[in-house]
Amino acid sequence: MNPLVSGVAPGPLLGVNIDHIATLRNARGGSFPDPVHAAQVAVDGGADIITFHLREDRRHIRDADVQRIKADIRVPLNFESAVTDEMLGIIERIRPQMVCLVPERRQEITTEGGLDVAGQLERVRNACARLGAIGCRVSLFIEASPVQIEASARAGAPCVELHTGAYANACEAGDDALAQAELRRLHAGIEVARGLGLQTNAGHGLTLASTPQIAAMGQVSELHIGHALVGHALFVGMAQSVRDFKAVIARAAAPALTARP
Numbered sequence: 001m002n003p004l005v006s007g008v009a010p011g012p013l014l015g016v017n018i019d020h021i022a023t024l025r026n027a028r029g030g031s032f033p034d035p036v037h038a039a040q041v042a043v044d045g046g047a048d049i050i051t052f053h054l055r056e057d058r059r060h061i062r063d064a065d066v067q068r069i070k071a072d073i074r075v076p077l078n079f080e081s082a083v084t085d086e087m088l089g090i091i092e093r094i095r096p097q098m099v100c101l102v103p104e105r106r107q108e109i110t111t112e113g114g115l116d117v118a119g120q121l122e123r124v125r126n127a128c129a130r131l132g133a134i135g136c137r138v139s140l141f142i143e144a145s146p147v148q149i150e151a152s153a154r155a156g157a158p159c160v161e162l163h164t165g166a167y168a169n170a171c172e173a174g175d176d177a178l179a180q181a182e183l184r185r186l187h188a189g190i191e192v193a194r195g196l197g198l199q200t201n202a203g204h205g206l207t208l209a210s211t212p213q214i215a216a217m218g219q220v221s222e223l224h225i226g227h228a229l230v231g232h233a234l235f236v237g238m239a240q241s242v243r244d245f246k247a248v249i250a251r252a253a254a255p256a257l258t259a260r261p
Ligand SMILES: CC(=O)[C@@H](O)[C@H](O)COP(=O)(O)O
Pocket: 017, 019, 052, 053, 055, 060, 080, 102, 109, 110, 111, 141, 203, 204, 205, 226, 227
């Protein structure tokens, strides 16, 4: 049974981001591979949540995908979007269980930094109120910065998703010292969030190799992983890729779980 239903999770839940199935589908302008079918296979493989980022430029996930995901997928949906009236209007029509508000810049290759909540507090607060009013659990995709975490609490968000991109990139580059420094920064952010009563999730750039140290932190509730999981799926299949990520998460989280009072 899905731990979101049973309430019993062996460590962080896994949100599978299906954006890059749509990247491959859009490469030829056709309908294959179908991101919604991939989402179902991911759920069959054990995905706890399906995450997708409807970008303003629709470079991967498209509006029709969102409609079909909502109709066909039976696990909680985590709708990632920019803080714009267009996107909030779409979310109000789709009514996903979860929304993650992220920064967007057309020129970016991928999400670069975290959302600047402190610099636009009223705008984010209004978005949180609008989404909370329709029952969405709102998370804010931010850097592990005390200023941004405290602003997220002031904005009324119950949850933050800490951007793990700098840590993941350091792992990719084999820079252990930087990776450890980023882990310390993330851990400090988790402590600040916990002190403010915020749920902490994490994501961006995580791979099979870099996921364990995030999963082992003990206070991370959800990991949202896409690019590397989809890449791994090209070689082992989507269901097995999900099982592989779930296995490394459970293995890494076990000591923290047994250490809990
Ligand atoms: C917010 C986040 O980290 C993911 O949604 C990431 O943006 C994946 O999508 P892109 O590869 O389009 O950035």
